[in-house]
Amino acid sequence: ETGVTQTPRHLVMGMTNKKSLKCEQHLGHNAMYWYKQSAKKPLELMFVYNFKEQTENNSVPSRFSPECPNSSHLFLHLHTLQPEDSALYLCASSQDTSGAYNEQFFGPGTRLTVL
Amino acid sequence: DAKTTQPTSMDCAEGRAANLPCNHSTISGNEYVYWYRQIHSQGPQYIIHGLKNNETNEMASLIITEDRKSSTLILPHATLRDTAVYYCIVRVQSYQKVTFGTGTKLQVIP
Numbered sequence: 001e002t003g004v005t006q007t008p009r010h011l012v013m014g015m016t017n018k019k020s021l022k023c024e025q026h027l028g029h030n031a032m033y034w035y036k037q038s039a040k041k042p043l044e045l046m047f048v049y050n051f052k053e054q055t056e057n058n059s060v061p062s063r064f065s066p067e068c069p070n071s072s073h074l075f076l077h078l079h080t081l082q083p084e085d086s087a088l089y090l091c092a093s094s095q096d097t098s099g100a101y102n103e104q105f106f107g108p109g110t111r112l113t114v115l
Numbered sequence: 116d117a118k119t120t121q122p123t124s125m126d127c128a129e130g131r132a133a134n135l136p137c138n139h140s141t142i143s144g145n146e147y148v149y150w151y152r153q154i155h156s157q158g159p160q161y162i163i164h165g166l167k168n169n170e171t172n173e174m175a176s177l178i179i180t181e182d183r184k185s186s187t188l189i190l191p192h193a194t195l196r197d198t199a200v201y202y203c204i205v206r207v208q209s210y211q212k213v214t215f216g217t218g219t220k221l222q223v224i225p
Contacts, residue, residue: 002160043159043215090158103149106158 003027004107006091012113013081021076021110023091030096032074033104034066037088049074050096081114088112119203124220127197133190135219137203140184145207148179150188151215152199159202159215162188193223 004025013019025032034046048056049068063085065077074091088111092104120138127133139148149164163170163177165186170177176189190197202218 002158004158042217045214088156092158103161103164104159105161109156109158111156 002105002107004091004093004105006089006107006110008110009108010111010113012115013078014115015081015083017081018077018079020078021089021091021112023074023076023107025072025074025091025093025105025107027093027105029093029105030071031094032068032071033092033094034074034076035090035092035106037090037109039087043090047076078112081112083114086112086114119205119216121201121203121216121219123217124222126222126224127190127193129195129223129225130192133193133197133221133223135188135190135201135203135221136185137188138185139203139205142183142205143207146205147207148177148183148186149204149206150175150177151202151204152197153202153218154196154199162201193221195223195225197221198223 007022011019031050033048036044036046045058046060047054047066052068052071063080067075067077088109090109091107094104118141147164147166150162151159152162153159163172163175165177165179167179169179177186179186198221200218200220202215
């Protein structure tokens with residue numbers, strides 16, 4: 001148990017559906033991240049939020065829309081996805097940028113399948 | 116962030132020490148060495164990190180060469196639950212641009 005929870009753990013959706021992934025951290029961290037992990041590929045950083053402000057968008061298509069209402073919650077809104085978007089979506093959190101201890105704590109991930 | 120090179124896979128007998136190497140010959144002076152692991156179907160888990168000195172915690176030890184161009188993660192008594200992909204990452208303290216490579220798949224054998 002890392003203190004980072006993600007729901008749902010599994011999601012199957014059609015290409016015309018709209019769904020949202022939720023991440024919550026109970027660690028008092030100020031930075032939160034979304035990563036994508038496709039089969040047999042390295043983790044890809046998607047978005048970074050620090051103190052609720054988006055500070056990184058790693059050229060992610062607009063069909064993925066992040067939302068960070070507060071430092072403890074992070075959402076990833078999905079719409080009109082493609083089958084190639086099927087992957088494990090991981091959320092992580094860390095302290096802010098001050099200090100050396102910026103290790104990231106990951107949630108268990110949401111396994112997304114787009115039909 | 117500096118690029119890292121790790122073997123694709125390794126085997127280790129249960130109860131023996133697992134030594135996982137990582138080359139980072141282009142590491143710069145302000146970059147730390149971090150190790151994470153990812154057990155199948157779970158999120159990555161932080162293990163340890165260091166700058167110049169060797170580090171030890173309850174999970175593992177990290178040995179960094181004097182020139183900092185390579186490091187070794189040591190799991191002193193590997194168990195079957197240590198079977199995972201281990202990622203070596205070098206980065207500055209900034210939270211951004213943490214780049215995971217393909218890692219080393221460690222198989223602990225009974």
